[in-house]
Amino acid sequence: DSGVTQTPKHLITATGQRVTLRCSPRSGDLSVYWYQQSLDQGLQFLIHYYNGEERAKGNILERFSAQQFPDLHSELNLSSLELGDSALYFCASSVAGRADTQYFGPGTRLTVL
Amino acid sequence: GENVEQHPSTLSVQEGDSAVIKCTYSDSASNYFPWYKQELGKGPQLIIDIRSNVGEKKDQRIAVTLNKTAKHFSLHITETQPEDSAVYFCAASLGETSGSRLTFGEGTQLTVNP
Numbered sequence: 516d517s518g519v520t521q522t523p524k525h526l527i528t529a530t531g532q533r534v535t536l537r538c539s540p541r542s543g544d545l546s547v548y549w550y551q552q553s554l555d556q557g558l559q560f561l562i563h564y565y566n567g568e569e570r571a572k573g574n575i576l577e578r579f580s581a582q583q584f585p586d587l588h589s590e591l592n593l594s595s596l597e598l599g600d601s602a603l604y605f606c607a608s609s610v611a612g613r614a615d616t617q618y619f620g621p622g623t624r625l626t627v628l
Numbered sequence: 629g630e631n632v633e634q635h636p637s638t639l640s641v642q643e644g645d646s647a648v649i650k651c652t653y654s655d656s657a658s659n660y661f662p663w664y665k666q667e668l669g670k671g672p673q674l675i676i677d678i679r680s681n682v683g684e685k686k687d688q689r690i691a692v693t694l695n696k697t698a699k700h701f702s703l704h705i706t707e708t709q710p711e712d713s714a715v716y717f718c719a720a721s722l723g724e725t726s727g728s729r730l731t732f733g734e735g736t737q738l739t740v741n742p
Contacts, residue, residue, distance in 0.1 A: 517671065546728070558672070558717060558732040571727020605671050615660045615721040615728040619671035 518542065519608050519620035527626045533594040536623045540587055540608030546570070547589040548609070548617060549581055553602040564589055596627045630655045632720050634733025642741050647708050649736045651718035652700040660721040661694060661701045662730070665714045672717060676703070708740045 518541035528534055540547050549561040560573035564583035575581075578596075583589040593600060603624050607617040631654040641647050653661075659680040664672035678685045678692045678701065685692050689708075694701040705712055715737050719730040 517673070519671075548729070550730075557734050558719075558730075560729040560731070563727045563729060571729055573729060609728065615723060615730065616662070616674070616677065617728075617730060618674060619664070621671045 517618040517620060519606060519618055521604075521606050521620040521623050523623060524621065525624050525626075527628065528596060529628055530596055530598060532596050532627075533592065534596065534625065536591040536593070536604050536606075536625075538589045538591070538606030538608075538620060540589070540606075541618060544608035544610060544618075545587065546609040546617075547583055547587070548607040549575075549589070549591050550605045550607065550619075551602050552605060552622070556602075558605075561591070593625070598627050601625055601627045630658060630720055630722060630726070630731040632718060632731050632733040634718050634736060636736060637734060638737045638739075640739045640741065641708055643708060643710060645708055647703075647705045647712070647738055647740075649703045649716055649718070649738070650700060651702070651720075651733050652698075653720040653731075654699070655720070655722060656696070656699060657722055657725070658720040659723050661692070662719050662721075663690075663692060663703050664717045664719065666717065666735075667714045675716075705738075708738075710740050710742050713738055713740045 520539045545566045561575040563571040603622045605622045607619045662677035666672045691704045718733040
């Protein structure tokens, strides 16, 4: 158990809908990262937040957005969902002072029908 | 941006044998190289990592080597056990300059046969 929690574990929804994925980092970690894992693209970096501020963006679609709240939990919002958005979404958090040592949560499996 | 290639994509070994997985990276400025193990239905689990100022690191049956000149790094697992069966991912990071993002290889499915 990495100490990173994600909810929900599974999410099934329809095309065009909007969903919110939630992540709580390990106690004391200030950074939260979101990654998408799909069969054809592998593990891809989406976005990084540090202490409430956006630090870096990867190939994140404009339909996707994220934020980190004062209590350091983060939410990833996916809107106008398409079939191709079906994937595993992982959150990771990093040790304070060692930003790139990242510990992953169990993931949310999103299925868009 | 950074690109990481990983080989082989599948690896099958007998219990007790060694397993080696190799990765190459494209950006010589990368300075952090973690390895993750992912079991079915679970998130990636950090198993070992190495920074660019170190050539080799060991942790019990697992070791990682880094060759900065050739821009490649490898994972070595000795005395493999059936519970080592999983997908292994290598990754590289450019550190703070890239927002500490990890760029992953495509993964290696390791099967340890009893």
